[in-house]
Amino acid sequence: MKTFKILGLFALILSLGAFTLSPDPMDDGYKIGDIATDFSLKNIDGNMVSLSDYDSAKGFLVIFTCNTCPYAVAYEDRIIALDEQYKSKGVPVIAINPNNPDVQSGDSFEKMKQRAADKGFTFPYLLDEGQEIFPQYGATRTPHVYLLEKTSQGNVVRYIGAIDDNYQDASKVEDTFVEDAVDAMLEGQEIEVKTTRAIGCTIKV
């Protein structure tokens, strides 16, 4: 009976995670080594984008970011640079805005289009419509990076965290966390720093 209770509670927690509209993102989310879910989300050009669309990709930099967070804005140019640097090597940036536009009007689909055009985004900028994807990843802040490696088992989470160690000044960065992780992954080496923390804007639900 005890086993049943535990199982029941476990199933309940699982189902809550799957069905509540806005599960607490702190509760779960991916850990290093987990298989990340694919998605089909609307890009600013109107097309739906999935990871499975990228036949020749070796991996992905899935970055939860938005228009309105000062930290996310501080990293825009560096996200563009990451895409330029790694797209040709098979690891493109896929940016996802996880915020609810009803709560944060500056993050509406129209404003996303505007921002992407103004900044010249070279990567898809998707809206997590219905906010079902970011909780599965466990993203809690913007910007929040997930490096995925494409394997025969699926897209494996290799790195979670910040882009680098200096949001204020790109020229003063000492540790390029994401670059180091992608480089190691592409060389088939162990990623040294697999998770990092940063101050960021809470995702608006």
Added chain:
Amino acid sequence: MKNLLLLGVVSLIVLSSCKNKDEKEEAEDTAVESQVAENQSTNEEAVKFPIYNFENFEPLLHKEGDKTYVVNFWATWCKPCIAELPYFEKVNAEQKDKVEVILVSLDMPNMWKSRLEPFVENKGIKSEVVILDDPKQNDWIPKVAEEWGGGIPATLIYNKDKRNFYERGFTYEELNTELNKFLN
């Protein structure tokens, strides 16, 4: 099987009531428009609050006086942070002999003159305000609290005997409930 169902229903109620609360709190959270961050330049005039890097700031996390210290991490661009500031102010005023509140602003340098100073002045904030300006967040966040993911609002309460960290917002009642654990 009946027990199983009962357990399920009870935990569903408990869990969903917690969630509703979280939703409300998080729904209030918004950030500033990106334009604000970009258009404002740093004024040359000296900022009114002490500016610390983490090394210089760290002693504020380990004061050895007889008071209970409430260290709140916030920023003017963080709506739920601003929502709870009055409660910290109230506690600071009401229990001045026993409690000391330190409001740690994580505003960016270009916001210090343009947003932070006017905000503190307009709200008439009496608690001590300091600026923590240290971009090496991945190094210092775990030194504040190992469990801190980096979200704000976040608050550390400590005295000589114990310390607790909260990565969440407070109501006035919730803040007092936590504080009482330190005062009694």
